[in-house]
Amino acid sequence: MQPVALVTGASSGVGEALAPLLAQRGYKVYGMSRREVDLPGVVALPADVADSAALEAAVARIITETGRLDVVMHCAGIGGAGPVEQMPTEQAKKIIDTNFWGSWNICQATLPHLRKSERGRLLLVGSIAGFMGIPFRSAYCASKAALKAMTDSLRMEVQGTDLQVAYIAPGDIATNSIATQYRQPVFDLAPIYQARYKKADDGMADNVDHGMTALYVAETMYRIMEKEELKPFYVIGAFVQRASVKVSRWLPGRLWEKVLGKYYS
Numbered sequence: 001m002q003p004v005a006l007v008t009g010a011s012s013g014v015g016e017a018l019a020p021l022l023a024q025r026g027y028k029v030y031g032m033s034r035r036e037v038d039l040p041g042v043v044a045l046p047a048d049v050a051d052s053a054a055l056e057a058a059v060a061r062i063i064t065e066t067g068r069l070d071v072v073m074h075c076a077g078i079g080g081a082g083p084v085e086q087m088p089t090e091q092a093k094k095i096i097d098t099n100f101w102g103s104w105n106i107c108q109a110t111l112p113h114l115r116k117s118e119r120g121r122l123l124l125v126g127s128i129a130g131f132m133g134i135p136f137r138s139a140y141c142a143s144k145a146a147l148k149a150m151t152d153s154l155r156m157e158v159q160g161t162d163l164q165v166a167y168i169a170p171g172d173i174a175t176n177s178i179a180t181q182y183r184q185p186v187f188d189l190a191p192i193y194q195a196r197y198k199k200a201d202d203g204m205a206d207n208v209d210h211g212m213t214a215l216y217v218a219e220t221m222y223r224i225m226e227k228e229e230l231k232p233f234y235v236i237g238a239f240v241q242r243a244s245v246k247v248s249r250w251l252p253g254r255l256w257e258k259v260l261g262k263y264y265s
C-alpha cells in the first residue's frame with residue numbers, strides 16, 4: 001500500500017520543499033495551503049487551516065480518495081511584528097488563529113486517521129521562538145509556545161498507539177515569510193519603541209535572509225519522520241540558535257534577557 005502524506009504550507013518555503021520530496025520518496029502527497037499548489041507529484045488541496053470546516057472537508061477528500069493517512073507534516077504558519085502595546089489586536093489574533101488554532105484544527109481533523117496507520121507520524125512545525133520571548137514578536141512567540149505545550153500534551157495522550165508526534169523548532173530559514181507577514185510600520189509606534197523596533201525588525205529580516213535553506217529543513221524533517229521513535233522536540237538550526245534553547249533555560253532570567261536583548265535591540 002502506498003503511504004499517504006499531508007503537507008501543509010505547501011505553497012511556499014519548507015512545505016513547498018517537503019511536499020515534492022515526499023512524493024519522490026514514494027508517498028502519495030496532498031499539499032495544503034490557501035493558494036493552490038502546482039508541484040510535481042503533489043495533489044493540490046486548497047484550504048485555510050484556521051477554518052475547521054474547510055479543513056475537515058479537505059481531509060475527508062484524502063480519505064475518500066485513498067482510504068488512509070499516514071503522515072502529516074504541518075508546516076503552515078505566519079509571522080508578524082509589532083510591540084505588545086501597539087500591535088493591532090486583529091493582527092496578533094490572526095497569528096494565533098493560524099499558528100495555534102490552525103494546528104489544533106489539523107490535529108482534530110487528522111488524528112482519527114493517523115491513529116489507524118501502522119506507522120503514523122505527525123510533525124508540527126513550531127519555532128525556536130516557542131522556547132523564549134523575542135522582542136516585538138510576542139504574538140508569534142506565544143503562538144509557537146502554545147503549540148509546543150499542546151504537542152507535549154498530545155504526545156502523552158497518544159502513548160501506546162502507533163502514532164509518533166514531535167514538535168519541530170527551526171531557527172531562521174531563508175523563505176518568503178518576512179515579505180508576506182504583517183510588520184507594523186515604525187512611524188505608527190511611540191517614540192520609545194521606534195529605534196529598538198527598527199533594529200530588531202531589520203535584524204530579524206537579515207537573519208531570515210541568511211538562514212538555512214527550506215530544502216535543508218525539509219530533508220532534516222524527512223529524516224526525523226523516518227525514525228522509529230520520535231523525541232518530544234527537534235531544534236533545527238545553526239549552532240548558536242540550537243544552543244540558545246539550552247542557554248535560555250540555564251541562565252538566570254535577567255542575564256538571559258540581557259544576552260537576547262543585545263542580539264535583537
Ligand SMILES: NC(=O)c1ccc[n+]([C@@H]2O[C@H](COP(=O)([O-])OP(=O)(O)OC[C@H]3O[C@@H](n4cnc5c(N)ncnc54)[C@H](OP(=O)(O)O)[C@@H]3O)[C@@H](O)[C@H]2O)c1
Pocket residue numbers: 008009010011012013014015032033034035036047048049050075076077078079098102125126127128169170171172173174175176177178180208211214
Ligand atoms: N522562515 C523562518 O525563518 C522560520 C523560522 C522558524 C519557524 N518557522 C516556521 O516554519 C513554518 C514554515 O515557514 P516558512 O518560512 O516556510 O513560511 P512561508 O514561506 O511564509 O510559507 C508559509 C506557508 O503556510 C501557508 N499558510 C499560511 N497561513 C495559512 C492558512 N491560514 N491556511 C493554510 N496555509 C497557510 C502559506 O500558504 P498560503 O499563503 O497559500 O495559504 C505557505 O504555504 C511556519 O510554521 C513558520 O512559523 C519559520
